[in-house]
Amino acid sequence: MTSRKPFYLVREDMLTEAMEKTLAAKELLRSGKVKKINEAVHHVGLSRSAFYKYKDGIFPFHTMVKEKIITLSIILVDRSGSLSQLLGKVAETGANVLTINQTIPLQGRAHMTLTIDMSPMKLDLNELMEVLEKLEAVEKVELVGTGS
Template sequence: MGKVKYLLVDMSILPEIYAKVVEANGYLQSGEATSASQAAKMAGISRSAYYKYKDKIFEYNEQGDDVTAINAKLIDNAGVLSSVMNELYLAGANILAVNQSIPVNNIADVSITVRLSQTDVSTEDLISKIKNIGGVKSAEIV
């Protein structure tokens, strides 16, 4: 089998079955459907049609481009990470994931994955604000 190739195609020109498969996948991901059979039925397609296309059709997510990782070194004091989270909240960032290492020499490495589509400040200003929080040794966008 050759290299997999992808196309970005307007859904309006595709057969309706493709949209129904995306709809069924949405039911499964949201938990509205507990099985592929139930999701296919809710979307109005046969189970066999769903299984034929389920691993080949994906909805394009425009928001994926604004996902950013912030790496920071924080002093192991109560409230430092909370203050960083609050600054992200105030900027309008959507926090997707937080990973923190066990502190070594009183410093913890933290990686925060955020979606910045609703932020009111530039990434440079956001990092600057985070760096000014007491207990933050460093912060950078990666």
């Protein structure tokens, strides 16, 4: 089990140029002005490697405050009741499951993505992820994205 990395609030003028360009590229993609990552990074003058380095770790403050829909990537041990146990724990937190996608188990493991609405929850994101990682059937939990 990995420890959760904390989030920090950083003033815009403290960001590196690559971080600022990553945010600009993400906004181009979000808005639909460009369709592909290659187009976005080229438009803002950023390398693809820098974009991939920062894309999952930097978010505009307003999106983190208002977004309550998250998608988690979960590696689940393939045994009877694993999914039921996981969904039961999510329900206990008060979260609302919006979508579930699960692969066919291979080598005793299934990969799933779970999109949930966190707005009714009392826990924060890190607490939710820790609760899920403590389940015996869960090997790994990662945040894939936020948004509706």
